[in-house]
Amino acid sequence: MAKKFICSQCGQTFEAASMPDKCPICGADASKITEVKSKGINTNGNVYTFCYAAVMVIIVAFLLAFISSALKPMQDANVARDTKNQILTSLNITGLSGEAIDNKYAEVITSELDEQGGKVFVATVNGVTKYVLPVKGRGLWGGLWGYISVNEDKQTVYGTYFDHESETAGLGARIKERWFQEQFNGKPIFNEDGDVVLTVVKKGNSKVETEIDGVTGATLTSNGVGAMVTEGLNAYKEFLNK
Amino acid sequence: MGKLFSKENQEVFCNPLNLNNPIAVQVLGICSALAVTSQLEPAIVMGLSVTVITAFSNVIISLIRKSIPNRIRIIVQLVVVAALVTIVSQILKAFAYDVSVQLSVYVGLIITNCILMGRLEAFAMQNGPWESFLDGIGNGLGYALILVIVGFVRELLGFGTLLGFQIVPDFCYEHGYMNNGMMTMPAMSLIIVGCVIWAHRAYNKEEK
Incomplete structure (x- = not known):
């Protein structure tokens, strides 16, 4: 030097x-x-520390705000498309991406009904009417949601889709996988007394058709899905019995 | 180019892979090693994410290291890491939605990963940007290596699969083989990490 x-x-x-x-x-x-002796700035002084912190926070705040608002429209479009994809997945239509999702959705979903339990999507798959019911619930760490499609007679499940906010990767998060969701296909919703009994039980403990195997090592998340399915469908009981 | 890959820089890059491994030797980042290793795929994704974020936050901190007031340096480091992770996740959400959905759980885990803070404090605050970049990549890969080993063992023994493909053949199950449910529990990853550290230290005994 x-x-x-x-x-x-x-x-x-x-x-x-x-x-x-x-x-x-x-x-x-x-x-x-x-x-x-060069007069460098004393980086340990109070004034410098305060100014540094203030400037840093302002820069980061503006940067984040700018990026967030600049990308918002694209993110919203992605979220909207993803919701459509989730509804299609509950109708056992998978493997689409991009524009194909929008087109297929417009083709399949014919109308939306406002029923007592909430929104109902009316779909036509291969000429047969199906109803898609959105449900919400609680998992181990955060929220769960899903779509359950029922057949025209409203007595059996056609397909399901479940998703989660923050379940454990590799355990609770596996409710998102198709093998778990496909277990519901064709299962009856009601018992002989007309009560909603479709639910999830610990793997290997299911005795009747309305009890679905849960995910190994994720009992609490599986219970959450079971409660969500039972309570969610119960809220639509009036619609389902109509 | 000779200077960029000098012997010192090679050591900076290679040491964290083995002799100074962040998990096995520095014992950093254990909590996330428990959370994401029940299967191989999340372990790989987490390892790569941490590698990228460690490298770039190391570079940023290294560039501004001389201006950082000593008394608030940890806060500055945390702000840089958090801002970087948030920006990356926002960009992914806009341009690669599928990837961002997969990574969403890890974002919080990356910000609070002690490897990042540890490397920023121990290395980037004293060294230039290029060395810091190498150090970040090296430590991230060293971390990923252990995660992959643990994820490999846990998925193979806990689920009988690797990356979702079935490895244990059906006739084993028919003859009474069962997946070890214990392996899917977080506690088992601590035990496996313990075994990895044991093997690593036993192997490197003479060199210390």
């Missing part, structure tokens, strides 16, 4: 690696030369 020196005889400043024997400009000897 080069150091800065000033000569008091000629008043000039110059740079050198170490204290020179004499001034390179006027030739005055070393006693006339003094080192100039």
Whole structure:
């Protein structure tokens, strides 16, 4: 690092690696030369610390706000498309992406009804009417939601889709996988007394057709799905019995 | 180029993979190693995400290291990491929605991962951007390596699959083989990490 020196005889400043024997400009000897200490900012002072923190927070806040608002329309479009895809998945229509989802959705979903339990999507799959019922519930760590499609007679399940906010990856999060959701296909919703009994039980414990195997190692999430299905369908009971 | 890949820089990159492994030796990032290793795929995704974020936050902190007030340096590091992770997740949500859905659980885990803070504090605050970048990549990969080992063992023994494909053949199940449900529990990953550390230290005994 080069150091800065000033000569008091000629008043000039110059740079050198170490204290020179004499001034390179006027030739005055070393006693006339003094080192100039650069006045760097004291990065440990209170004022500097406060200013640094304030500036940093403002920059980061603006950056995040800018990125968030600039990307919002694209994100909303993605979320809307993903919702459509989830509804299609509950109708056992999978493997679509991009524009194909929008087109298929427009083709399959014919109308939306406002029933007592909430919204109902009316779909026509291969010429047969199906009804898609949105349901919400609680998992182990956060919310769960799903779509249950029922056949035209409203007595059996046609297909399901479940999703989660923050279940454990590899365990509770597996309710999102198709093998779990497909277990529901064709299962009856009601028992002989007309009560909604479709639910999820611990794997290997299911005795009747309305009890679905849960996910191994994710008992609490599976119970959450079971409660969501039972309560969710119960809310639509009037619609289902119509 | 010679300087960029000098012997010191190679050491910066290679040490975290083995002799100075973030999990096995520094014992950082254990909590996320428990959370995401029940299957191989989330372990790989988490390992790569941490690698990328560690590398870039290391570079940023290294660039501004001389201006950071000493007393609030941890806060500055945390702000940089959190802002970086949030921006990346926002961009993914807009342009690669499927990936962002898969990563959503990990975002919180990446921000609070001690490896990031540990490397920022121990390395990036004292070293230049290029060395810090290498250090970030090295530590991220070292972390990913352990995660993959643990995820491999847990998925194979707990589910009989790897990356979702069935490995244990059906006739084993027919003859009474059962998947080990214990392996799907977080506690088992601690035990496996323990075994990995044991093997690692036994192997490297002479070199220390």
